[in-house]
Amino acid sequence: MDPDYVDGNPKCCDLDSCYEAYKIEDGPYAGTHYIDGGSITITMVNATHFNFETDGICVYAVIVKGRDANVYNYYDYDGPITSDTILGPPLNPSSGKYPDISHIDFCYACCPPTPTPPPTTPTPVPEFPFYMPAMMALFALVMGAVVVSLGKYR
Template sequence: MRFGGAGLAAALAVGVAGSPASAQAGAPSASGVQPIEITAEQVPGGNPTFADLEELGFGDFNCAFEPFKVEPVTAGTHNFPSPINGSVTIELVNTADGPTFNFRINGEFATIGVIVKGGPNANFYDYRPDGIGSDEALHAPINPMSGDYYGLSHVDFCVIDSPYNGDNGATANS
């Protein structure tokens, strides 16, 4: 099932990237994860959730708790909801291509997916199956009018329990 979802995700990404009315997902993150643009045509309103991604055929997201949203996207440490003892630290970075951010999951957690909303669409970063404790250079889709990344509206994290992330940022694969 996981491989079938990945194939469908790749087909959706190719179809989305080939659409002339679409922005573009843009460059991969520092860890090499290529974002997949989710359009307002795929999810009305352009605000996809992990449940929407499941309905689009991206496979299952078994988050440890309700996906964690940071809105607006601000620098600093954002605590997970009580009684969960963990947080995500976000660093905002202004680049020549537009706003990006770095994140680090704090505690014995990792993220298996990040949705970055900006403009009419969103970018989805897929870190399954093991998850990741930190990454850099995540961004919203490219604004076709300017060629730069859209501004950051909000970010959703699908967080999982991960004993491999007790060092605040290592990947589960290391």
């Protein structure tokens, strides 16, 4: 996603009062950061850009400030996401280079847990009735008696 370039010092609560904010300032940025029963894992792509993944946290926006420049990139997502790639600060207007990251703000909410599907109950297999062998033996005996008795009248 392409970020919006923002001047000033925006905060998550400026964007939406419902967002919680998690700020990582002055690094290290890489690694897993635990918040509110969830986590954000950041992998640095290079000195100025990173990827992130979350677990139990839904991110709605990310603000990345460049060091030594009062400029920010604001990544505003259409809905909650759990990962994104190649995020970083905007080019420094005076140097034309990407500055090091000053801080990262994650604007988030706790994700509702994924519902666990109910356990499936196996279809019961009908049991062979315990009396069936006795019934079959009786039937065979009766049929045998019929065959024998029919054989007498020939």
